Structures are given as structure tokens and as C-alpha cells.
Amino acid sequence: MDLPDSETIRLAAPPGDCRVQWRPSVRARRVSLRICPRAAAVVIILPPRAGRRAGLALLRANGAWAMSRLAALAPVAPFEAGGQVAIGGQEHEIRHDPAARGGAFLHDGALVVTGEAAFLARRVADFLRAEAGRRVGALAAGHAAILGVAPRAIRLKDTRSRWGSCARDGTLAFSWRLVMAPGWVLDYVVAHEVAHLREMNHSARFWAHVARLSPHREAAVAWLRAHGPALLRAGPRAG
Incomplete structure (x- = not known):
């Protein structure tokens, strides 16, 4: 039986x-559950020989927990006029100014969004992604110079669980949502x-490099454990 996505x-x-x-999941060894905050859903991970029945049995056994x-x-926080969005851990009012120009920009403690209301949420997200790219790029360059390494590329994603990753080819990837966290949180994730790029593991040498780059x-x-969701x-x- 084919499984639905949800x-x-x-x-x-x-x-x-x-x-x-x-x-x-071909790598999973047992049926397991986790919570996806973005979708407000229970994710059921199934190894190759487990089916929907096994997943439902685990869900029902853990129904109270789920x-x-x-x-x-946390409640859903849409990007809308009059709402709030955090940038670097500081709350900013989302202010819609349809007559202004410039897409979205910071002014007087607010994130001003121009143009039609129908495009406001997308323009807020575009602004945050661009700001995340600027901040991540600057932090990565500084940390990489200290360790004498260079990332192959830096990519921004909208991940469900991992805040950052490093591929074998040296490509670094980060959740653009980290731009909403305090700067020292972003600094640690980038440093990690x-x-x-020096140690593709979590050995003592790796953690020594992290400590050299970030004290946070x-x-x-x-x-992130408390506020990441x-x-x-x-x-x-x-x-």
C-alpha cells in the first residue's frame, strides 16, 4: 500500500x-516519532520493512505525548502588517507602506514593506533570507579565515530540523530562519x-575548533532548544 505524504x-x-x-527511511532501524513544529504534525519514520500499521501502533501508544x-x-506568527518579526533577536514591527519603493527595508525600528498587500508576506521572507545570507556570509568568512579553510559554497534553506550542515564537498547550508535568532546564536551555528571544514566529526579536536571560534x-x-520551534x-x- 502506498503511503500518503500526510x-x-x-x-x-x-x-x-x-x-x-x-x-x-532506508537508514532507519526502527519506527520512531518526532514533532514537526512547522507543520504542527507528528512525523512517523518508517524503516524499509515497516508499514503504516506499525507506525499507527506506535502513534496510538504514544498518543498522550504527541x-x-x-x-x-508556539502559536503561528504570520508575516502580516502590524505584526512582529524578530531580526537578530530584536522585535520589529512589520509596517506596510504601499506607496513607498524598495521592496522591504528597516527604518526607525520597523521593517517597512512596500507594494501590494498580497505580496507582503513574501517580501518579508525575501528580506529575511537576504539578510541571513549577508550575516552568515560575513560570519563564515571570519571564522574560515581563523581556521585557514574556505567553504566551497554557502546555501540558505528552509529546513525542518537542522539549523546548519556541512557537506563532504565543503558546501555549508543554513536555515535562513536563524536570522531571527540573537546574533550570538547565529554565530555559534556558523562556527559549528x-x-x-577542518574536522568532519564531533571529536575533541572538532570541539576545540568550535571553542576557538565561538564562546556561545x-x-x-x-x-535553540527553547526557542527554535x-x-x-x-x-x-x-x-
Whole structure:
């Protein structure tokens, strides 16, 4: 039986509807669950020989956990006029000025968005992505110079769970949503991935490179654990 990408499952205990996303994985060894904050869904990971029945059995056995985690998600924060968006950890009002020019720009503590209202959310996201690229690029260049390395390329993505990654070919990738976090959180994530250009592991040598680049490891990890899910609830969301 072919699995749908997602579906809504009615749970009996506790009663309620639960959105489920199915994720077959050739690398998974067992059926597992995780929460996707962006989609407000339970992701069920299935190894090659497990099917929908096994996934549903695990979900129903952990229904109370799943429903409590979904209920605890931060509220959706759409990009809309009069709303707020964080940039570098500082809240900015989203101010719509249809008569102005320039797409989107910062002015007097606000993010001013021009043009038609129908394009406002997209222009806010475009601004944040561009700002993320500028900030990530500057941080990566500085950290790479200290370690004597150079990334092959830097890419921005809208990831569901990983804030950054380093590919074997030296390409670094980051979630553009990190631009909403405090600058020291972004600094740590960039330092972490740049350090992988020297050590593609998490050995003691790797962590020594990270410590050399950024003093914020413990605080940044704690901040992302506490506030990262809210970043995934801001603006555009996955279906």
C-alpha cells in the first residue's frame, strides 16, 4: 500500500485529530516519532520493512505525548502588517507602506514593506533570507579565515530540523530562519559548521575548533532548544 505524504488521524486516547506526516527511511532501524513544529504534525519514520500499521501502533501508544507536544507548540506568527518579526533577536514591527519603493527595508525600528498587500508576506521572507545570507556570509568568512579553510559554497534553506550542515564537498547550508535568532546564536551555528571544514566529526579536536571560534556553544544550544520551534512557526510554513 502506498503511503500518503500526510493525513489526519483520529486518536481515541486522548481524543483528538492528529496530523501525521509519513517518512519512509532506508537508514532507519526502527519506527520512531518526532514533532514537526512547522507543520504542527507528528512525523512517523518508517524503516524499509515497516508499514503504516506499525507506525499507527506506535502513534496510538504514544498518543498522550504527541498531543501534548502539539498543544505546546508556539502559536503561528504570520508575516502580516502590524505584526512582529524578530531580526537578530530584536522585535520589529512589520509596517506596510504601499506607496513607498524598495521592496522591504528597516527604518526607525520597523521593517517597512512596500507594494501590494498580497505580496507582503513574501517580501518579508525575501528580506529575511537576504539578510541571513549577508550575516552568515560575513560570519563564515571570519571564522574560515581563523581556521585557514574556505567553504566551497554557502546555501540558505528552509529546513525542518537542522539549523546548519556541512557537506563532504565543503558546501555549508543554513536555515535562513536563524536570522531571527540573537546574533550570538547565529554565530555559534556558523562556527559549528565552519569547524566541520577542518574536522568532519564531533571529536575533541572538532570541539576545540568550535571553542576557538565561538564562546556561545552551551547558551546557543539551550536557546535553540527553547526557542527554535517558534522560529519554525513564523511566516511561511510547510504543508
